[in-house]
Ligand code: HEM
């Protein structure tokens with residue numbers, strides 16, 4: 797049971813990382829555009845990988861929350877509550893609600909993106925504190 801709880805915690809981090817890759821792959825694509833284009837087959841693979849990451853972004857977020865609920869259930873039963881865990885969980889649920897809002901809205905605007913990105917960073921910090 798202890799191992800399961802820990803394992804579920806790392807699965808949340810795995811899907812969280814996939815959501816953040818959305819930013820990373822686009823950033824690399826922008827910064828290293830010319831280098832990427834030099835090699836046609838690499839550029840094709842990179843484009844495919846980027847499309848996969850962007851297209852499935854929301855599903856990675858949903859899966860993170862799904863495993864969060866499982867992790868919460870197991871940890872609550874074996875250890876009780878965790879303040880740092882609850883802080884990370886609150887931010888993650890807020891982030892998914894923000895994501896759904898942004899997805900639904902046609903004109904998201906710069907402010908929405910800034911908030912959604914900032915919550916992603918705050919989430920990283922709270923997760924780091926939770927598992928330190
Ligand atoms: C985004 C949310 C969360 C993430 C990414 C996360 C991740 C993790 C990970 C990876 C571990 C294993 C760390 C280690 O063994 O050093 C862990 C442990 C733990 N988590 Fe979470 N967790 C989250 C939310 C929660 C919530 C909501 C609770 C509330 C019950 C919780 C309670 C615990 C407990 C009690 C442990 C065990 C600590 C110990 O063994 O000393 N976590 N978590």
Ligand code: HEM
Nearest residue numbers: 815816818819854857858860891892895896898899913916
């Ligand atoms: C753990 C959950 C999530 C994290 C950490 C996260 C993080 C991020 C980050 C860092 C970006 C910025 C990418 C960029 O700069 O282009 C982004 C963009 C975006 N996110 Fe999320 N996100 C999460 C969940 C979701 C969910 C569940 C949805 C929708 C249902 C969503 C919808 C969007 C949209 C629409 C964008 C902007 C356009 C795009 O790149 O697709 N996010 N997210």
